[in-house]
Amino acid sequence: MRVLAVIGALALIVAIALAGFFFGGYYSVAATAEEPEFISSLLVRTRMASVAHHATDKPPANFNDPANVQAGARNFKQLGCFNCHGAPGVEWAKFSEGMKPDPPDLKDIVGGRTPEQLFWVVKNGINMTGMPSFAKAGASDENLWKVVAFLKKLPTVSEADFKSWTEPASAPTP
Numbered sequence: 001m002r003v004l005a006v007i008g009a010l011a012l013i014v015a016i017a018l019a020g021f022f023f024g025g026y027y028s029v030a031a032t033a034e035e036p037e038f039i040s041s042l043l044v045r046t047r048m049a050s051v052a053h054h055a056t057d058k059p060p061a062n063f064n065d066p067a068n069v070q071a072g073a074r075n076f077k078q079l080g081c082f083n084c085h086g087a088p089g090v091e092w093a094k095f096s097e098g099m100k101p102d103p104p105d106l107k108d109i110v111g112g113r114t115p116e117q118l119f120w121v122v123k124n125g126i127n128m129t130g131m132p133s134f135a136k137a138g139a140s141d142e143n144l145w146k147v148v149a150f151l152k153k154l155p156t157v158s159e160a161d162f163k164s165w166t167e168p169a170s171a172p173t174p
């Protein structure tokens, strides 16, 4: 009985100390604050597992069509993804350097993600990071699948490709 009482008292003291630490304002929410390595790897594992578990929607039949990939490049530009993630020949917005977690260079990670996983992330966003839900921002599933088709091809998209796919063809000279 005494042992249980001591454990209970200790648990109470720890709870009060934690509440004091967090609600007293001592924890720093600064984007410049470093967290212990085990916390960041825990968060990454949680994200990977969560996305893998939830990503069940299947790509449409025309997923790999070149027209789809090119339309995806235009959507990628219009939706503003390049501000945080860059694009072939397009600079990242300076503010992306101040984000934590920092937005990844997508061409380096898309090989290790399925289309289903990429779609889920772009549609739903990632809570407590700067990654927005583009469904909530008004984009349709159809347009987001096009973005994903473009993402899967990203490692092989040249600067010239991206430019020609996203810039309106110059008006023919009269």
Ligand code: HEC
Pocket (backbone or CB within 6 Å): 047, 076, 079, 080, 081, 082, 083, 084, 085, 099, 100, 101, 102, 103, 104, 106, 109, 113, 118, 121, 122, 126, 129, 130, 131, 132, 134, 147
């Ligand atoms: C305001 C900045 C911002 C914008 C705009 C943004 N993202 Fe992100 N994105 C992030 C951040 C930050 C992360 C990293 C989240 C993390 O580490 O958990 C991320 C993560 C991702 C990931 C997951 C990467 C992985 O490792 O699995 C994908 C895919 C992605 N973004 C695609 C996009 C696409 C496509 C768009 C445009 C439709 C977009 N993002 C727009 C900030 C942004």
